[in-house]
Amino acid sequence: MSTPIPIHLRRFGFRLDPELERLREQEPMSRLTLPNGYRVWLVTNHRLVREVLANPETFGNNEQGWFDPANEGWAPTPAAGPDREYELHGNITEYNAPEHGRLRKLLAPAFSARRVKELRPLVEGIVDDCLESMISAGSPADLVKHFTLPIPSLTICELLGVPYRDRVEFERRGRDRLDTKLPRAVRLRALHESRQYMVDFIASERAQPGDGFIGRLVQEHGHEIDDHELVGAADILLLGGFETTAHMLALGTLLLLQTPHHWADVRNGENVDEIVEELLRHLSVVQTGMPRVAHRDVEIAGQLVRAGERILCSLPSANHDPEAFAQNADVFQPLRTNKSHLAFGHGIHYCLGASLARLEMRSSYQALARRLPSLRLAESPSSDQYLQSSNVFGLGSLMVEWEPEDRLRAS
Template sequence: MQRLRFAPLPELERMRDREGVESVRTPFGSTAWLVTRHADVREVLGDTEHFSNQVRRPDGTPGEAPGGLPLMPGFLLSYDPPEHTRLRRVLTREFTAKRMRRLEPRIHELVDEHLDAMQEAGPPADLVTEFALPVPSLVICELLGVPSGDRAAFQERTGTMLDVGRGEQARTAAAAASRVYMSELVTRARREPGEDMIGMLVREHGDDITHAELVGVATLLLIGGHETTSNMLGLGTLALLEHPDQLAVVRDDPAAVDTAIEELLRWLSVVHASVPRMATVDTTVGGHRVRAGDLVVCSITVADRDPELGEDADRLDVTRRAASHLAFGHGVHHCLGAPLARMEMRIGFPALLRRFPGLRLAVPDEDIDFRSSHLVYGLNALPVEW
């Protein structure tokens, strides 16, 4: 557990204010340096020379991917330059803001369809299962060519993979099943490339990217493409409901929405921490000695509330124009899908709030079920009425 509702645990904030870099025990049993100040986190995330994403065990064998998942080719979060640069260059063309804008009409359609269904069914409704989860899930499924009938199964596998509380055996089995499914999807795309992203990658870069790399890339995009955005939509709605003045800004002022989304991203930072990195040489972080082979983990949640970012950084203020947040990471591993995520939120939040101007919680505030054991923070359910 790393949160108390929206806020980081007080101990993590004290750690940031006290030393900024301290040795901790990770949920997976290893020891790591936890970096909590914004400037230090940016330094670590931006430095691929001294900090490697290719974590190794003491015997030199490959370690584990984020969340204890087995490593796989193409899983960009476990790559360093120059291999990371090669794969990232292939994908960057598919994730430009211009190409993402082609999806905008479809995102509007999906948002309206799900709001229509909620309105027709009437209150109460679970905003997570009826809006926040299916919209980003359908977008990324369509982007990658995943048949709609397979969506529920892939959501279940992804949820298990990212739930630390499920245990290593369950998470490993879910990861293996996901690889099998994605391998079949890539095989079909190589046989008959469609107009989806995998088909485009096969047609345009089929000789530059292996089957196994395509499987890893597709797996990462499926996980990142719906888990983070769906949790932002659910958790962000709850945050706005608890701050009615902020909600009114997002609902009523189209010119304020972009700034509001950046503040919600900063204030919520649904990805608790960075992928563990391994120091490649003896170095220093925040004045602390870090030796070659040491693991380093960056707390995004605490860093994005660092007082250095501005006055009263613990307060949600959707009109704030704060320094750049770290919700999408930093450096070469900055989230590829950031333009798509921003678009989904820019469309989703105002549409929801305008459709249901009387939106409110359908249960007492203390009954809200937070996903405390997940690597991506959010809500298991958000019962609402209007």
């Protein structure tokens, strides 16, 4: 018998579990037992989620590690061993102050508004190449395989400075380690290969720095960061930027194809930033962010959280909270007035790659809508195509089709 999906990961298409909505209304700070037996607090309303994420001194990140990267994020990570070592070193999401600030300062320049603006032609080139390759594969095609997975993977390769010859395998490993449908042994192997690749890559960048992010980091701050931390940092950029963006691209395209007037807006370049922002809120692909741990006894929403207890913040539930987004919180409405969603988190761990993700989303939707105007769903995704067993909600595949005339227009 398969393990039931815990409430904070369950979705019905784009809809959240009604039980999550009930909790948000009646018990926004509630106890939850995870399938591995861990007891946690689940926070479900917008105000409390913000409060927890904004107070890293009280609700710190978990330096002990917690998620097993090859086991759907439910089981604890091994207490020792090579995985553990890399988990802790350089995984900024598990750092607390002051170490968090030190590492964030080293990584942040690669994601500044100026740097992301410079990346635009590069991202648009990657999007065009992936579109070409999907068109060459012929209609109907799997948008996830040809378009939404390779775009973030290639973007991260460019960012890090991974050589061209390594990119196909880089993408394969990144995909396999996160594919919850693959057996655990296959995922673990991909994880080890991926980490080993990073170890070798960092060693070669130390010896001969390239002009990518890692090469520049080594040249400018090489003495402030050790090799383990560099491996962990490169790895967390892959982990943080790959699956999240890929699923936003796939689910976002699905939603837009189902709402033709918004798709037409994207094609005509109207309200595109608003549409991207509302997709982030409405779809909220990151289900909880990293677990927080109470550093002291603290009362919140009338509940006593004891030092050492773990807390999960439901970002989708917060982002659908009628108290923050009015009664139409469940409706996709790009021109809504309150845009303060938490899809990228909040506070010191706010997503480092937010501007890059927005750029990838804008470029991808616009390229699809403009170059394949007849694009439509070849079939509606069945319930088992939605990925609900990992901390990132997504789509395993999305079959789309288009008219042959589009191919001529696109070439």
